[in-house]
Every structure is written in structure tokens, then in C-alpha cells.
Amino acid sequence: MIVPMAKVQIIGHLRCLDETLQQLYQLRLVHIIEHGPQAGAALRTATLGAERLKEQETLRYLRARLEAVLQLLPPRAGPAQPAEPPTVFSAEEIEALRAEIETITPRLEALVQQMDALRQEQATLPRYAQSIQRLLPLVPTLAQPQRFETVALLLNRRHARVLELLSEDLTALMGQRFVITSAPVDGDTLGAVLVFPRRYSAQVHALLGRERVSEVRLPPSLADMPLSRALATIEQRLHQIPAELAAAEAELDALTAPHRERWAAASRYIADRLNQLNAVRLLGATEHTFVLVGWVPRQEVPRLQALLAERVGPAVVCHELPLSEEDRSQAPVLLQNPPPARPYEFLVxxxxxPRYGTIDPTLLMSLFLPLFFGITLGDVAYGLALIGIALLLRRRLGGSSATWRDLSHVLLMGGAWSVVFGFVYGELLGNLGHQLGMHPLWLNREEALQPLLLFSVAIGVGHVTLGLLLGVWVAWRERHRHALLEKVGLLVALMGLFLMAAQVIGRLPRGFFTPGLAALVVGLVLLIRSMGALGLLMAPLEVLSTVGNMLSYLRIAAIGLSSVYLARVANEMVGALGPLWLGVLVAVFFHALNVALGAFSPTIHSLRLHYVEFFGKFYQEGGRPYEPFGAASP
Amino acid sequence: MELGLLALGAGLAVGLTAIGTGYAQARIGSAGIGAIAEKPEVAGRVILLVAIPETMIILGFAVAAMIILLLGGG
Structure with a gap:
């Protein structure tokens, strides 16, 4: 159902504003609405005074700094501080916090940067070491190493010819004053080392760049060393890094541990306080008072009044305002249903x-949706499989996601009804039940096609008629004359049409045709009256489309039958495919496919029957959600 | 022969309406997915819109069932 709302006005002295906002924020009960300008009243829109504006500015700045600092910190490994951090911060504490953050941040940033650099080094150095180890055997021992430069290259073995071309180019550049050696270093890679006089350095690097041969580049700190020394340096460095990293982490922890909980608490407090300050512009004010108007669930009004009186005192009063028609149309919507129906709120x-003051269809949906699901699927084994899947989903994903929990509940109920209707149709893995001696409690779907179709149309007639009756009730409550005439006219016309049809096919004794025709005419006249000039054309179409809506419930039979036939095909595979094991394997595959389709298809079609055929008759969408003023997660 | 024609008629009633429904759902579905990518909150309405053309095949099924049950002698 839609929770009845009351519009309340809270008036108080301006000096109680902060305290009132804080209490309302904690209570999370009032959906504040903007205080529009009121003709004739001395009220203006409330503004933040100079003092609060300054507070807002400080808090915004501090929030940004705190968020940046908290993001820098690695996730905490140790237990949280035993002492409870404060939940409210005074102006002095906020100032102190600001100073503290500004003092600590530079060192903190330096430490985090240092740790990042160390981790990067730790990740990249082993890769250099690996390349050098492969190339080292190729490097010739030189008499005067300072006069020569060594360049290492790694090539794909398929491009080995590049080395010959390179040799030709190098000979053209410096004659025979260079050495290039190469050897395979692993399956795909060819290592090459080029040694040449240092004075040709610029020309050689330019040549390599031009020919797009990539060199093994070492970090700047190792670039000028011979490869063997570079390797030793890397190994030494890799040995040192863990200790440096641990030292930096320890310093970071020592620096932040005493403040961490308090900073997180301050961040939460600041977010809350900023929300409270932002709410001020929704209020009205005079010179000495503030006026807050909002929506509260009606049953909570006494609690709100009592709590405000107790916590803020007599300088603030809260009273309920009388509701005008316009007010009612703007009230926010909060759905409240008994626990078994709650998962279906998600589907609504x-x-x-729904708009405030109309019908919340959740409860009806919780009754009909799983029932339609069960009537469609109607198989004991498939139903049990779906119950199993639903329970598994709930256990695996239900804890973390409300949507999965709701969906698994819907599937569970659908599975349960499928088991019930499995007994009604005598089905277990399709026609296997019949073969094993299971008897249908009511009808065998494969044989009794006509009763099945009639049954599903009868469900449609019942469901759509219920929708129309609810439409009549909503129109009556809303005092909407046209809608009332339309729904009543439609009901009367349909009744007439059914009387005539029943007479024609011989289900009713003679004498019902004329009253039926009269009812149809009266219904059509009412419909035309409600629709105006267009009604002459639209009224018969409306009756026909409603009949179409009722026939649409034939899908319950159609989808059910397709599932039965698929199961039958699966069962006939056993024995038809040569070896028994192959037949059983294919049959299991088909049954699994049928269960997957059985979870999906009846849900979508039952949903559609609700959304289009049922809701279309009474549901009025466009409700605004109830969003009480308070922290997002209480 | 007559039974064969009845079966053919019933098959056409389902098959042609299925093609119509499929065509309409393909058009609505692709537009709907585009809409959901922009505004996820319209998912419910898109399911509803995609489901609307299914009435065609359901009515095709009803016609096929009538052909078989009423003309084919059950």
C-alpha cells in the first residue's frame, strides 16, 4: 500500500535552526519541500547568514582535503582504534583539524610518492635484469671500456636479416671500427650487442632510430654502466627495496594511525553538516523565525512532535497542515507492504x-505473478530445479544485492507454484511423469488443449475485470467522472458481449441475447459519453482492445505448451539416438535448456500481463519518491 | 488433403504473425536498449514496449488453435 502522508509545518526560533536541522537529519523522517513565496505573508526564503556561509566554505574546503588525504591512505591492515571517534565537531575542532591536515599533507604526499616510485622500481627492475642476463654472454671484454659504447638490441628471430642491413649501414658510417654479435636468447628472440667507439654515439643512435631498431634502454641511473655492473647494481637494488618500502609504510602508518578514525568521522560529519546547510535554502524565514514544510508518514507525526519537543525544546513547534486537493497530488510516495510482498515492490x-492516492499494486502482483508463472510452467521437476536455483542465488548473491534477493524470492515462489501445477497437470520432466504412472489432478495439457485455452482466457477475463473494477474504485476516489464513466461503460459492454457470445455458442439458455445486446449498447453509450465526439469511433475499439487484452492471456497456455513439447522432445531423444548414454546426455541438455527458458520466459510474460493488460486498467504512474532529509544510509 | 491444408493454414497463422512480432520487437528492442544506455530507469517501460507486439503472435496462436480445434475436429 501507499503510506498515508501528512504535511507538517515546523516553526521555530532562528537560534534553534541548527539544532532542529541536526535532529531532523538524524531522524530521517521529513521529506522537506521548498518553501515557495506566499502571498501576503511576511515570509522570505531563508538564507545562510555570513557566519554559516563562512562555515560552509570552510567545510567544503576541508571535505575536499580530507577526501584527498583519505584516498591516499592504503587500506588499513590492523584493527581499528578501540576509542570511539567523536560524531560532532565544534568550530574550534574543525579549525584544529584544518591546521592538522595542512601540516601533515606535504609529508604524507611525499611518502606516498616515494612508495609509488619504490613499487614501480620493484616491478620494472627484474625485467631489465632478465634482458641483461640474456645479453651478457654476447658482450666482448674490452681493453679500454671507457672509449667504447655498448648498445644491446632484442629482435624477433623472424627479422634476423635486419642485422645484416644494419652491418652494411654501420660499415658505411665508420668502416670496420665496430663489432656486432648476435645469438638466440630464447625461442623467438634474437639478442644482439653492438660495440663501437663512443665518438660515433650520436650517429649510431640516429641510425638505429631511423631504421626503427629498438634498443634495450636501461633506467637513467644505469645507462652509463657496462652491462655486467648494471646487473649487479640491479640485484643490489632489488635487495634493498623491500626494506625501504617497509620503512616508508611504517612512517606513513605512524603518521596517520592516530588520526585515521577521527578523519573518517570528520569526513562523515562534514558531509552531514553540509547537507544540513544546503537544506536551509528550502526553508522560509522571518526576522526571528524559520518555517520548514515537509511530508511525513502520517503515523509518524506524533513521534516527530514528541522528539522535537524533547530534544529541541518549546522554541520549536510542529503541527500538521490541512491537505488541499493540490497538496494530495504532490505528496511523495512511500510503498509499504507485508514482508512476503516486499520483493515485488522492485518490479512495480x-x-x-504509482501516484499518491491511487493503488499500489504490489500486493496483488505478489499473489498473481507467481501464480501465472506456476500455471505457465507447471512441472514438478522444473519447479524443484527453479526452487534450488533460487535458493542458491539467494545464498550467493542475496547478501550483497537487494535486487538479486528480490528476484530470487520471485523465482522461489514461481518455482513453488510450478510444483503445485505440475501435480495439477501430472507433469514431471514433461510427459515422463505420465510414463511413470503420474496422474494429472485436473487436466493433461498435451491432450486437453481446448480446456487449457479456455482456462487461460478465463484467467484473463478475471484478471482484466479485476483491473477494471480497481479502475472504477480509483476513479470514484479521485472523483474523476470521465474515467468512472469509461470504466463502468467498458464493464457493462463486456458483460453484454459475453452474454451474447455465451448464448451464441449454446452455453446459456435462450433469452439472454436481448439483455446482452442491451447491456452492450448501454455500455457503448456510456463509453462514448466519456470520450466525447471521438467516442463514436474509439468506444467500439476500446471494447475490442479489452477483449484483445483478455485473449492475450492465451500466452499462459501457449508458452506452457511449448515447454511441454520441448520436454517431450528431450524424453524421446533417449533411445532414439543409438547408444543410451548419448540419448540421456542430449535429453539432459534439452531439459537444462527448458529450465533456463522456464525461469526466464514465464517471468517476462507474467510481468507483461501485469504491466500491459492489468495495470493499464487502473494504474496511475508518476508518483514522486519519498526522500526523507537525512544521511543516505541511516 | 484437407487436413494438410488446415495444418498449413495453422502454421501460416503462427509463422506469419511470428515474423511480424519479431520484426517489431527487433526495431523496438534496439531503440529500447539505446534508451536504457542513456537512462537506466526506463528499463521497465522498455520491457513493456518490447512486449506489446507479442499480442500479434498470441492472436496468431489463437487463430491456429481455432483452425485445429474447430475445423480439424479436435
Missing amino acids: RLLSL
């Missing part, structure tokens, strides 16, 4: 919230 919200 998927469409859109």
Missing part, C-alpha cells in the same frame, strides 16, 4: 511509482 518500481 521498474515501471514507475
Whole structure:
């Protein structure tokens, strides 16, 4: 159901504003609405005074700094501080916090940067070491190493010819004053080392760049060393890094540990306080008072009044305002249903919230949706499989996601009804039940096609008629004369049409045709009256489309039958495919496919029957969600 | 022969409406997915819109069932 709302006005002295906002924020009960300008009243829109503006500015700055600092910190490994951090911060504490953050941040940033650099070094150095180890055997021992430069290259073995071309170019550049040696270093890679006089350095590097031969580049700190020394340096460095990293981490922890909990608490406090300050512009004010108007669930009004009186005192009063028609149309919507129906609220919200004062269809949906699911699928084994899947989903994903929990509940109920209707149709893995001697409690779907179709149309007639009756009730409550005439006219016309049809096919004794025709005419006249000039054309179409809506429930039979036939095909595979094991394997595959389709298809079609055929008759969407003023997660 | 024609008629009633439904759902579905990518909150309405053309095949099924049950002698 849609929770009845009350519009309340809270008036108080301006000096109680902060305390009132803080209490309301904690209570999370009032959906504050903007205080529009009121003709004739001395009220203006409330503004933040100079003092609060300054506070807002400080808090915004501090929030940004705190968020940046908290993001820098690695996740905490040790246990949290035993002492409870404060939840409210005074102006002095905020100032102290600001100073503290500004003092600590530079050192903190330096430490984090240092740790990042160390980790990067730790990740990249082993790769250099690996390349050098492969190339080292190729490097010739030189008499005067300072006069020569060594360049290492790694090539794909398929491009080995590049080395010959390179040799030709190098000979053209410096004659025979260079050495190039190469050897395979692993399956795909060819290592090459080029040694040449240092004075040709610029020309050689330019040549390599031009020919797009990539060199093994060492970090700047190792670039000028011979390869063997570079390797030793890398190994030494890799040995040192863990200790440096641990030291930096320890310093970071020592620096931040005493403040961490308090900073997180301050961040939460600042977010809350900023929300409270932002709410001020929604309020009205005079010179000495503030006026807050909002929506509260009606049953909570006494609690709100009592709590404000107790915590803020007599300088603030809260009273309920009388509701005008316009007010009612703007009230926010909060859905409240008994626990078994609650998972279906998600499916109603998927469409859109109902408008305040109309009908919340959640409860009806919780009854009909799983029932339609069960009537469609109707198989003991498939039902049990779906119950199993639903329970597994709930255990695996239900804890973390409300949507999965709701969906698994819907599937569970659908599975349970499928088991019930499995007994009604006598089905277990399709026709296997019949072969094993299971008897249908009511009808065998494969043989009794006509009763099955009639049954599903009868469900449609019942469901759509219920929708129309609810439409009549909503129109009556909303005092909407046209809608009332339309729904009543439609009901009367349909009744007439059914009387005539029943007479024609001989299900009713003679004498019902004329009253039926009269009812159809009266219904059509009412419909035309409600629609105006266009009604002459639209009224018969409306009756026909409603009949179409009722026939649409034939899908319950159609989808059910397709599932039965797929199961039958699966069962006939056993024995038809040569070896028994192959037949059983294919049969298991088909049954698994049928269960997967059985979880999906009846849900979508039951949903559609609700959204289009049922809701279309009474549901009025466009409700605004109830969003109480308070922290997002209480 | 007559039974064969009845079966053919019933098959056409389902098959042609299935093609119509499929065509309409393909058009609505692709537009709907585009809409959901922009505004995830319209998912419910898109399911509803995609489901609307299914009435065609359901009515095709009803016609096929009538051909078989009423004309084919059950």
C-alpha cells in the first residue's frame, strides 16, 4: 500500500535552526519541500547568514582535503582504534583539524610518492635484469671500456636479416671500427650487442632510430654502466627495496594511525553538516523565525512532535497542515507492504511509482505473478530445479544485492507454484511423469488443449475485470467522472458481449441475447459519453482492445505448451539416438535448456500481463519518491 | 488433403504473425536498449514496449488453435 502522508509545518526560533536541522537529519523522517513565496505573508526564503556561509566554505574546503588525504591512505591492515571517534565537531575542532591536515599533507604526499616510485622500481627492475642476463654472454671484454659504447638490441628471430642491413649501414658510417654479435636468447628472440667507439654515439643512435631498431634502454641511473655492473647494481637494488618500502609504510602508518578514525568521522560529519546547510535554502524565514514544510508518514507525526519537543525544546513547534486537493497530488510516495510482498515492490518500481492516492499494486502482483508463472510452467521437476536455483542465488548473491534477493524470492515462489501445477497437470520432466504412472489432478495439457485455452482466457477475463473494477474504485476516489464513466461503460459492454457470445455458442439458455445486446449498447453509450465526439469511433475499439487484452492471456497456455513439447522432445531423444548414454546426455541438455527458458520466459510474460493488460486498467504512474532529509544510509 | 491444408493454414497463422512480432520487437528492442544506455530507469517501460507486439503472435496462436480445434475436429 501507499503510506498515508501528512504535511507538517515546523516553526521555530532562528537560534534553534541548527539544532532542529541536526535532529531532523538524524531522524530521517521529513521529506522537506521548498518553501515557495506566499502571498501576503511576511515570509522570505531563508538564507545562510555570513557566519554559516563562512562555515560552509570552510567545510567544503576541508571535505575536499580530507577526501584527498583519505584516498591516499592504503587500506588499513590492523584493527581499528578501540576509542570511539567523536560524531560532532565544534568550530574550534574543525579549525584544529584544518591546521592538522595542512601540516601533515606535504609529508604524507611525499611518502606516498616515494612508495609509488619504490613499487614501480620493484616491478620494472627484474625485467631489465632478465634482458641483461640474456645479453651478457654476447658482450666482448674490452681493453679500454671507457672509449667504447655498448648498445644491446632484442629482435624477433623472424627479422634476423635486419642485422645484416644494419652491418652494411654501420660499415658505411665508420668502416670496420665496430663489432656486432648476435645469438638466440630464447625461442623467438634474437639478442644482439653492438660495440663501437663512443665518438660515433650520436650517429649510431640516429641510425638505429631511423631504421626503427629498438634498443634495450636501461633506467637513467644505469645507462652509463657496462652491462655486467648494471646487473649487479640491479640485484643490489632489488635487495634493498623491500626494506625501504617497509620503512616508508611504517612512517606513513605512524603518521596517520592516530588520526585515521577521527578523519573518517570528520569526513562523515562534514558531509552531514553540509547537507544540513544546503537544506536551509528550502526553508522560509522571518526576522526571528524559520518555517520548514515537509511530508511525513502520517503515523509518524506524533513521534516527530514528541522528539522535537524533547530534544529541541518549546522554541520549536510542529503541527500538521490541512491537505488541499493540490497538496494530495504532490505528496511523495512511500510503498509499504507485508514482508512476503516486499520483493515485488522492485518490479512495480521498474515501471514507475504509482501516484499518491491511487493503488499500489504490489500486493496483488505478489499473489498473481507467481501464480501465472506456476500455471505457465507447471512441472514438478522444473519447479524443484527453479526452487534450488533460487535458493542458491539467494545464498550467493542475496547478501550483497537487494535486487538479486528480490528476484530470487520471485523465482522461489514461481518455482513453488510450478510444483503445485505440475501435480495439477501430472507433469514431471514433461510427459515422463505420465510414463511413470503420474496422474494429472485436473487436466493433461498435451491432450486437453481446448480446456487449457479456455482456462487461460478465463484467467484473463478475471484478471482484466479485476483491473477494471480497481479502475472504477480509483476513479470514484479521485472523483474523476470521465474515467468512472469509461470504466463502468467498458464493464457493462463486456458483460453484454459475453452474454451474447455465451448464448451464441449454446452455453446459456435462450433469452439472454436481448439483455446482452442491451447491456452492450448501454455500455457503448456510456463509453462514448466519456470520450466525447471521438467516442463514436474509439468506444467500439476500446471494447475490442479489452477483449484483445483478455485473449492475450492465451500466452499462459501457449508458452506452457511449448515447454511441454520441448520436454517431450528431450524424453524421446533417449533411445532414439543409438547408444543410451548419448540419448540421456542430449535429453539432459534439452531439459537444462527448458529450465533456463522456464525461469526466464514465464517471468517476462507474467510481468507483461501485469504491466500491459492489468495495470493499464487502473494504474496511475508518476508518483514522486519519498526522500526523507537525512544521511543516505541511516 | 484437407487436413494438410488446415495444418498449413495453422502454421501460416503462427509463422506469419511470428515474423511480424519479431520484426517489431527487433526495431523496438534496439531503440529500447539505446534508451536504457542513456537512462537506466526506463528499463521497465522498455520491457513493456518490447512486449506489446507479442499480442500479434498470441492472436496468431489463437487463430491456429481455432483452425485445429474447430475445423480439424479436435
